[in-house]
Amino acid sequence: MERRTRVRFAPSPTGPLHMGGVRTALYNYLFAKQRGGDFILRIEDTDSNRFVPGAEAYIIEALRWCGILPDEGVDADGNIVETASERHPHAPYRQSQRRAIYRQYAEQLIANGYAYYAFDTAEELNVARAAAEAQGQTFIYNQTTRKGLRNSLTLSASETARLLEETDTWTIRFKMPENTVVAMDDLIRGHIEVNTDTLDDKVLWKRADELPTYHLANIVDDHLMEISEVIRGEEWLPSLPLHYMLYRAFGWEDTMPRFAHLSLLLKPVGNGKLSKRDGDKLGFPVFPLQWTNAEGETSHGYREDGYFPEAFVNLLAMLGWNPGDDRELFTLPELIQAFSLDKVQKAGAKFNPDKAKWYNREYLRLKSDAELTDLFVPVLQEHGVTVTGGPGDPVAFDFGTHTFSWTYVRDVVTLIKERATFVKDFWTVASYLFVAPTEYVQKDVDKFWKPEISACVREAADYLLASGVSFEKEAVGPALEDFIRAKEWPMGKVMNALRLALSGAASGLGIADILSFIGKDELKNRLQHLAE
């Protein structure tokens, strides 16, 4: 019988979740949902030294923003589940709360000859490492060196018992077998073989804090939680042989999960993996949500920078995976259906900020004008606009000098959405449809606001105001152009100068559009203002 698909995302709360981490979570989620399985969130906080307050909550919130909702690990309120229940039979999901579980497994390994006690202190090992390095070598705690170190393999039984009793800095290490070829299979990379002689005796459990290291906790929890596939970052590939050996030592080979190692996200320019620094330098976020660290430094987040979660998820999915055809736009449900591990790229993917923006623009265009108008509201508020009503109300927004209906704002959105990448761009693109410009682009003033041209602009405006022509776009545009043509004035210069007078810059929306929105009074006011 097919085993139920159960995958997990197991971050350690040492800081904000990186976008690469979100992608790992996403691939796990897609894989699970496609197979009707479970996506579990487990917190790997076995390193008490690197714990960062707020990181766990950040991870949960980031996943939630993306729509990646765990089936197990967090409750309805978004809290990590601490006690087992029918829905959460494998709780707790925080490894620090599973402390009591691990030691017996480590001891079991020792009893069966797969592990041993090591009494070397961290300082002693550092000295050994430094000594080896001085000779251009690398110190490895393995089959060769362990014979000359202080552990239960070299010490007498009584001495071992005494140290176990009297000291509290010892560890339990895996006894890596000699000259054994470990044959492994990776869902993405295929068959891999490694000789155990190149591996070391990894620490599995630490007496100092009574906590396992990643390797032990990971295998034990994946086994206990009945994980069927482990989909994780490439940085774990070198540990895979150890994990295979661990499953073998425990006698859990028959239920060992299948493994898939994802390549890393690389920086846009140059070599190396994507880091916080690259984002700062090149001006794009590397985190899903904004994050302020203990030093008070704030890093950008996709959410705060104005990305739609669906765009973020989409662009992340396409970084290292493709559907096998030319489609690029996928909603989360579509991704669930289309996702496949064997379409995942083996090589690392360089992140492309331009493409990220393109995704957001695509999603912005997909949204209805009504929805975009609602999303525009907080942006307006940031610019001091007061909301006094909603759809249908004649006065919905108070801009100080003018008030506008919700419909007016929606019509502006309809006009300008093609010119925006983010909702916040609406303001920079079209603020002059609400309030008069307060400054004018100097370069454009120098170029277009010349005496002879400004005189034309004034004359044209006077004509429009006096002629009684409607300021509907379809009427005012042709009327203006006909007038300028009849006068044989240079069309471009007069139009650009007029736009400068109305919007503050020579380039931008069409004159007819601007006039139809601002109306007769503002035409008069703005020309007057510029004259002063």
Added chain:
RNA sequence: GCUGGGUUCGUAUAACGGUUAGUACUCAAGAUUCUCAAUCUUGCAAUAGGAGUUCGAUUCUCCUACCCAGUACCA
């Protein structure tokens, strides 16, 4: 250094032994318009190098180069 992984236009990728090596982003040009943006059209641009297997290699094998990861009582 050692061990493992990787390598198609600048970037993300398609082509799972036979194609004029496709698509998207970026960039450039043209069309359009009162300008800009958008849109449309066109264009630039790649199989890391070398052997081998084969009638035929982007695709399979090996070597070299380069890139990445790991080499912690961190995950």
